[in-house]
Amino acid sequence: MNDLAGGTARRRVPLLVWLAGILSASMYVPAIHAVLRDAHFEGRVFFYWGTILLFLTGAVAIASARERSSNVTRSHLVALLGALTLLPGMAAIPLWEVLANTRPVNAYVEMVAAITTTGGTLFAPTRLSETLHLWRAVVGWQGGLLMLVAAVAILDPLRLGGFEVTEATAIRRGASVTTRIQTPDPEIRLLRSLRVIGPIYAVLTGALWAFLVAAGETPTRAVIHAMSTLSTSGITARTGMVDNGAGIIGEMAVFAFLLFAVTRIAFTEERWRDRLTRLPDNRELRIAAAIVGSVSVLLLLRHWVFALDVQAETDALGALRALWGTAFTVLSFLTTTGWESTDWATARTWSGLDTPIVLLLGLALFGGGVATTAGGVKLLRIYALYEHGRREIHLLVHPHGIAGGAGARTRLPMRGVEAAWVFFMLFALGIGAVTLALSITGVSFTNAMILAISALTTTGPLADIALGTGPATGIGTLSDAAKIIWAGAMVLGRLETLALIALFNPDFWRK
Structure with missing residues (x-):
């Protein structure tokens, strides 16, 4: 009974306040790290601000405790927007004080890039200490966990975030959606999804750190690279995976x-045996494997087909290094992480290409899986558009043909295709609008387009590759x-x- 009463009391505190409290408490992590490396000034800054903000958040929690909203899902979506816009201001305070010689807007944008798992940086890597890089990674890691939980607890009930396609596919197949948190209560769904996803997310991060x-x-x-990998933020302490000390392993x-x-x-909530059984049939994995495999092989073959005049290695070891460098970089940008392999330079030399920025932009636009930390259009939406195009071509060739058998049962219904098409068009319009807005501020068209794609796909390293890294040459x-x-x-x-x-839809607020 006491647990139920405590749970009711917790649910009356707005979600945004809970997120602010968690962010404030996480400032003790860089505080401890700074003390261990004898950077006592940085340790004091993070400890003091963590304590102050935690106290203020507690006071706000007491003052804002209230009865549950009539539309909890709507309030959670508003809280999610607030978390991505307001919490970076809190996270930027210790960063701004430690650096001292930067302006608040730079610290704020840096933290927005972290919490949205975009990555990228306004500062030269050597300008930030290891503690500040760790703080960026911690904020990005929390942002990744937030989006994983929000996808199940907030976006799924609203049929957003790619679930509009997955739901249509599951209903068409007649399969039960076993991966969803089956409860109508948004508060219970949020807590339960956190209990399911949080431990797995933390264990995977710890395992990669150990490796x-x-x-x-x-x-x-x-730990910075482990958190940045699981959150796909691409945040690094120095130069990414290049000269990281771990090598190809x-x-x-x-x-x-x-x-x-x-x-x-x-x-998901499924047993690991069930997950492994379904793994070979996972459509997103198959699409990603096809993209990584085909791009890697095509760039490798280009050495003989188009770039015979380039002085490049022709031995088997050089070919394997080029193949690995391409495969790693392609998957990294496909998942919107944005890291380059140590052998990426070898791959570029082998293929005869300098920096195929158009290829990297296209991979980031494709994006990763639905309800993951990756950004972009998402692979399942791309598949929906491809499947619809193939269906239309079939109708042009065989206008009176009737599809049957297993192929008909696995095809996407028009509802999923329309949702994917609407999102793709809005995404394209967003790229145009952001490119135009940046061009008005004086940014060249090429750089404006790269910045727009890097932001909308949450692949910040794209901007670093195009513009350079640091206050003198980059963002x-x-x-x-x-x-x-x-x-x-x-x-x-x-x-x-x-x-x-959905937030600007009047019907969404009436209901």
Whole structure:
């Protein structure tokens, strides 16, 4: 009875206040890390601000405790928007105080990039200490967990975030949707999904950290890379996977854990035996494997077909290194993590291409799996558009043909295709709008388009590749207006356009 009463009391505190409290408490992590490395000033800043913000959040929780909203799902969606726009302001306070010589807008945009799992940075890597890099990774890791839980507890009931396609597919097949938290109460669904997803997310992060440390990385850099891999933020302490100390063994471990951004099968309530049984039939995994395999092989073959005049390695070892460098980088950008392999330079030399930015942009646009930490359009939506195109071509060739058998049962219904098409068009319009807005601030068209795609797909390293890293050459050179536009685009890309449209729908507020 006491547990039930306590649960009722907890549910009366707004979700945004709970998230603010968790973020405040997490400031003790970099505080402890700074003390261990004898950076006592940084430790004091994080400890004091963590304590102050935790106290203020507690006071707000007491003052804002109230009866449950008449539409809890709507209030949760509003809280999710608030978390992506307001919490970065809290997270930016210690960063701004430690750096001292930067402006608040830079610290805020940096934290928006972290919490939206976009990554990228306004600062040169050497300007930030390991503690500040760890804080960026911690914020990004929490942002990834937030989106995993929100996908099940908030977006799924609203048929947003790609669930509009998965639901239509499951209903067409006549299969039961066993991966959903089966409860009509949004509060219970939120807590239950956190209890299911949170431990798995933490265990996977710890396992990758152990692998990277065993492979030769320092513990701090290993935990940063582990958190950034699971959250697909791409945040790193120095130069990503290049010269990370773990070598190709570390890259292989990261490659394996990036697969969790392709499909959400690891974060469901099913037994592990059932998950492994369904793994070969997972459509998103098959699509990702086809993309990674085909792109890697095509770039490898280009060495003989189109780039014979390029001075490149022709031995078997060079070919294998080029193949691995391409495969790792392709999967990294497909999951919107944005890391380059140590052998990516070898792969570019082998294929005769300098930096195939168009290829990387296309991979990021495809994105990862539904209800994962990856951004982009999502593989299942891409598949829905492909399947519909194939269906229309079949009708053109055989206008009176009748489909039957297993193929007809597995085809997507028009409801799922229409939802995927609407999202794709809104996504394209978003790229155009953000590109235009950035161009108005003085950014060149090419850079504006790359910045728009990097923000809307939550692949910040794209901007680093195109513009450079650091205040002298990269995102830090943008005007304040351009930085705010880029930050807004990151929030839009993380929350997705359909969710924002739902917030502006009058019927959504009446109900």
